[in-house]
Amino acid sequence: MARSSYDTDLDKNPANYQPLTPLTFLERAADVYPDRVAIVHGALRRTYREFHARARRLASALEALGVGEGDTVAVMLGNTPAMLECHYGVPMTGAVLNTLNTRLDPAILAFSLDHGEAKVVIADREFSRVMAQALAAAKVKPVVVDYDDPEYAGPGERIGSMEYEALLASGTEDHVRRFPRDEWDAIALNYTSGTTGNPKGVVYHHRGAALLATGNIVTCGMGKHPVYLWTLPMFHCNGWCFPWSISAVAGTHVCLRQVRARAIFDAIADHGVTHLCGAPIIMSTLLNAPEAEKRMLPRVVEFFTAAAPPPEAVLAEMKAAGFNVTHLYGLTETYGPSVVNDWNADWDALDSAGQAAKKARQGVRYLALDGLDVLDPATMRPVPADGETLGEVMMRGNVVMKGYLKNPGATREAFAGGWFHSGDLGVKHPDGYIQLKDRSKDIIISGGENISSIEVEDALFKHPAVQAAAVVAKPDEKWGETPCAFVELKPGHAATADELAAWCRQHLAGFKCPRHFVFAELPKTSTGKIQKFRLREMALAV
Amino acid sequence: MARSSYDTDLDKNPANYQPLTPLTFLERAADVYPDRVAIVHGALRRTYREFHARARRLASALEALGVGEGDTVAVMLGNTPAMLECHYGVPMTGAVLNTLNTRLDPAILAFSLDHGEAKVVIADREFSRVMAQALAAAKVKPVVVDYDDPEYAGPGERIGSMEYEALLASGTEDHVRRFPRDEWDAIALNYTSGTTGNPKGVVYHHRGAALLATGNIVTCGMGKHPVYLWTLPMFHCNGWCFPWSISAVAGTHVCLRQVRARAIFDAIADHGVTHLCGAPIIMSTLLNAPEAEKRMLPRVVEFFTAAAPPPEAVLAEMKAAGFNVTHLYGLTETYGPSVVNDWNADWDALDSAGQAAKKARQGVRYLALDGLDVLDPATMRPVPADGETLGEVMMRGNVVMKGYLKNPGATREAFAGGWFHSGDLGVKHPDGYIQLKDRSKDIIISGGENISSIEVEDALFKHPAVQAAAVVAKPDEKWGETPCAFVELKPGHAATADELAAWCRQHLAGFKCPRHFVFAELPKTSTGKIQKFRLREMALAV
Numbered sequence A, B: 001m002a003r004s005s006y007d008t009d010l011d012k013n014p015a016n017y018q019p020l021t022p023l024t025f026l027e028r029a030a031d032v033y034p035d036r037v038a039i040v041h042g043a044l045r046r047t048y049r050e051f052h053a054r055a056r057r058l059a060s061a062l063e064a065l066g067v068g069e070g071d072t073v074a075v076m077l078g079n080t081p082a083m084l085e086c087h088y089g090v091p092m093t094g095a096v097l098n099t100l101n102t103r104l105d106p107a108i109l110a111f112s113l114d115h116g117e118a119k120v121v122i123a124d125r126e127f128s129r130v131m132a133q134a135l136a137a138a139k140v141k142p143v144v145v146d147y148d149d150p151e152y153a154g155p156g157e158r159i160g161s162m163e164y165e166a167l168l169a170s171g172t173e174d175h176v177r178r179f180p181r182d183e184w185d186a187i188a189l190n191y192t193s194g195t196t197g198n199p200k201g202v203v204y205h206h207r208g209a210a211l212l213a214t215g216n217i218v219t220c221g222m223g224k225h226p227v228y229l230w231t232l233p234m235f236h237c238n239g240w241c242f243p244w245s246i247s248a249v250a251g252t253h254v255c256l257r258q259v260r261a262r263a264i265f266d267a268i269a270d271h272g273v274t275h276l277c278g279a280p281i282i283m284s285t286l287l288n289a290p291e292a293e294k295r296m297l298p299r300v301v302e303f304f305t306a307a308a309p310p311p312e313a314v315l316a317e318m319k320a321a322g323f324n325v326t327h328l329y330g331l332t333e334t335y336g337p338s339v340v341n342d343w344n345a346d347w348d349a350l351d352s353a354g355q356a357a358k359k360a361r362q363g364v365r366y367l368a369l370d371g372l373d374v375l376d377p378a379t380m381r382p383v384p385a386d387g388e389t390l391g392e393v394m395m396r397g398n399v400v401m402k403g404y405l406k407n408p409g410a411t412r413e414a415f416a417g418g419w420f421h422s423g424d425l426g427v428k429h430p431d432g433y434i435q436l437k438d439r440s441k442d443i444i445i446s447g448g449e450n451i452s453s454i455e456v457e458d459a460l461f462k463h464p465a466v467q468a469a470a471v472v473a474k475p476d477e478k479w480g481e482t483p484c485a486f487v488e489l490k491p492g493h494a495a496t497a498d499e500l501a502a503w504c505r506q507h508l509a510g511f512k513c514p515r516h517f518v519f520a521e522l523p524k525t526s527t528g529k530i531q532k533f534r535l536r537e538m539a540l541a542v
Helices: A023-032 A048-064 A081-092 A106-116 A125-137 A164-169 A206-220 A242-248 A261-271 A280-287 A312-320 A345-349 A352-359 A408-414 A453-461 A497-507 A532-540 B023-032 B048-064 B081-092 B106-116 B125-137 B164-169 B206-219 B242-248 B261-271 B280-287 B312-320 B345-349 B352-359 B408-414 B453-461 B497-507 B532-540
Strands: A037-041 A044-047 A072-076 A096-099 A118-124 A143-147 A186-191 A201-205 A227-229 A252-254 A275-278 A301-305 A323-331 A336-340 A371-376 A391-396 A420-428 A434-439 A444-446 A449-451 A466-476 A480-489 A516-519 B037-041 B044-047 B072-076 B096-099 B118-124 B143-147 B186-191 B201-205 B227-229 B252-254 B275-278 B301-305 B323-331 B336-340 B371-376 B391-396 B420-428 B434-439 B444-446 B449-451 B466-476 B480-489 B516-519
Touching: A023 A048, A023 A081, A023 A206, A023 A242, A037 A048, A037 A081, A044 A048, A048 A081, A048 A164, A072 A081, A072 A106, A072 A125, A081 A096, A081 A118, A081 A242, A096 A106, A106 A118, A106 A125, A106 A186, A106 A201, A118 A125, A125 A143, A143 A164, A186 A206, A201 A206, A206 A242, A206 A336, A206 B206, A227 A261, A242 A252, A252 A261, A261 A280, A275 A280, A280 A301, A280 A312, A280 A323, A312 A323, A312 A352, A345 A352, A371 A420, A371 A434, A408 A420, A434 A453, A444 A466, A444 A480, A449 A453, A453 A466, A453 A480, A453 A497, A466 A532, A480 A532, A497 A516, A516 A532, B023 B048, B023 B081, B023 B206, B023 B242, B037 B048, B037 B081, B044 B048, B048 B081, B048 B164, B072 B081, B072 B106, B072 B125, B081 B096, B081 B118, B081 B242, B096 B106, B106 B118, B106 B125, B106 B186, B106 B201, B118 B125, B125 B143, B143 B164, B186 B206, B201 B206, B206 B242, B206 B336, B227 B261, B242 B252, B252 B261, B261 B280, B275 B280, B280 B301, B280 B312, B280 B323, B312 B323, B312 B352, B345 B352, B371 B420, B371 B434, B408 B420, B434 B453, B444 B466, B444 B480, B449 B453, B453 B466, B453 B480, B453 B497, B466 B532, B480 B532, B497 B516, B516 B532
Parallel strands: A037 A252, A072 A096, A072 A118, A096 A186, A118 A143, A227 A252, A227 A275, A275 A301, A301 A323, A480 A516, B037 B252, B072 B096, B072 B118, B096 B186, B118 B143, B227 B252, B227 B275, B275 B301, B301 B323, B480 B516
Antiparallel strands: A037 A044, A186 A201, A323 A336, A371 A391, A391 A420, A420 A434, A444 A449, A466 A480, B037 B044, B186 B201, B323 B336, B371 B391, B391 B420, B420 B434, B444 B449, B466 B480
């Protein structure tokens, strides 16, 4: 019903409305910059004309295999040209791209293939063994396509009924992509790496992918023609949507199969890399590289990191090494990063510790995210912005997932009260920046007092001999729980449990000090996160 | 009806869907950079906290006057802080902002007020005389608010029932803005300056405004914290949406009541301006300024121009003066610019004439515009990309207007065949860049041959004595029409009609050469466009 003249005879029509989608970004790059290098991979150079033509070939070949709207194409690929092509070619058919985590075991992969009802699987030869096992265990029987990357010389048999290049050759570059019928249509499916229970299938839509992809550009202040190095796995939240962002600004993707210091430094120096993203582990890799592997950076390189706040020492070393580090935060459910530690020029005047303290905060919402707050989940009211009161970090807006596939219960729970519940505990500072304190399940409750494991870890991190630390709850008859610390020492450094205990007493309230110290390598998930559930098991035995 | 699992139990809800709107951009800037200077106006500095607070005061005060969803607030304002506040405060109430062209006469203004059903009018004291006449002639009786800008010391009486600052003082900054119910809801109303007949009311919606505002950032490669100088009138297509763009990147607006060379150079040097937009006349103003008024630019300044292709000599002089000129193109119906002469680095190797020829082309679509093509309006098929075949430039996508207010006939005509018909004639080059050749009605048909008035004007422009030239059709018994040239000479230069005729014969096919030359100042519209309909009248008398 028309509410005013502004709603009368002013309807949507094909001239003034198109569903938002990142697929048009590649079309535009190919139209405007056909000869510009879109992809670098070893000795291979592909222009935007070629990239677009190959994506269309892929789409038409997939359609010939019967792939269409609402179907799932699962891919087990590293950061290769094929992975980039799949980010366009698969959704061009109306199908949904399911990027599999290449570090998972066959049982979980089989679960994902079945749950997502994969119709086609494209797998790099490097992962053929685990994929063969996953396919044998799965109930679905997808068409399997091998991707035999010339840059990969290691072991691995072909397991599919055809090779990727033959598939493309069977297609045509005259393929006319379908616009999504609705921008709410799914574009990607990403399974969480869930530490317990079955993974959940996070569904992204075209609207959110387009908005986060351009949001990355606005938030990162990315100009035209960036040179982007792929250290972040593209299977992880679709590489934070950068496979789509880079087309929007006609940049160059530099692929990388192996994330090693020498390869990263070489790529940066040889290709003039301007931007890269990665977990904190990438920073350590770069900083701890042998001098012989390091190369002079051609300019200041923008490094976007997430997962854990960058420690002060690392920030200082990264700066000295020529990187400008920006701290992002997000979840699979928010298309990757949707929160940014937006730097305020006033903070340049702070000393290095002061700057690191500012940079450790997760920050503020992306322009593309409408709401970010720390709420009391019981009352759904914001906590005071005092930097102290704990609440749950929640988001709302267009870059929050469509929901969990075939899991209405989990979807309802995640969206209860009109906000997405991140499961992360945090505080809001007086300036509105949020800071994580813990995952809900990582909080330690000792004698009725909440202990933030992050706070204890921060204290341990400041000890000069500590390379990494993780603190978990250990059940205790008297206190309920007590903190138990797992510590990795720096090579060539030594520290005893007594020394660390004394250090903690200096830096923390007594009840927060770990009662136990374990020196061990920390178990990590396939995406580099520390597996606290494993540590909790280990703590039982201490 | 669900089409697959991807459409089942995965609906929109408040956690994962918000209508797109540029209003959130100011909220974010005020949240993240509250103390950053948002507005410079003479000696005045306003932070983002103040800008946002004042916009909310305005919204709450307007609501107290009864303004709400679907109402129109018309403003007669220069490039002042109040104009920026209205771009947020008015739509925060759900109402529609109608920016009036301050150079129009009372009769047309009265028409707009009546047609738009203005409920409130906010008028700068400078325009009180013409507004008083317009209001007297109008049938509507809006509440009239005077804006008495301290930077304006000229004549003009107050004509309203209250002053703008008093209005704001009556409001509260605790106002909670309404999200638009639907992103398709109207945000602005812009009347075309129609050379014949009544102006048409172009309606913009929140979705398009948000997308073009971020599109400006992506297309212009605008980083964080630009300093933007207001030489382009904000009443013109909402200042090409830059009042919203600048908030998205927490930049600084430098207001300017009077577009004069000294004021522009002073603003650039004093405030470190990084970007400005303006018609080609601004470039002439800058280049022809007395040396005493010129100032050293602190850095290369990005200058975005539209309306006419920048001539080679002007481009070279602008470059020498420290400006990087980008040529944009668009119409009121496309939220201002939606086409950009995206520069290809290969062209840097061309000589100055070659570069100017590339830069004279209107270019390619904005990332935010889904389709741009040159079509044969009879068949709606694209013309060949040969740089020669004339067709009509057409656009489609999310940054095309909602339609013309209360004018379903004109709306239907504009959108016929699923494209917006620009009314501009152009060609498509082999690389896909479009170039305007003429408005449909500006083409001259002589002996059955089409003559592009732009081509003839270009030839005249190259003559060293010619400052400006416009060519129109003069009815001719034998040929149907012949070209008639109107020429402005550069100060201190001379040329006779015979000299120019000889020049044209050297540069053009004989049938394209003007039969008549008139030396006169060219009549311009209020937005600086040459009024060809006046010239056609004058040509009758030649």
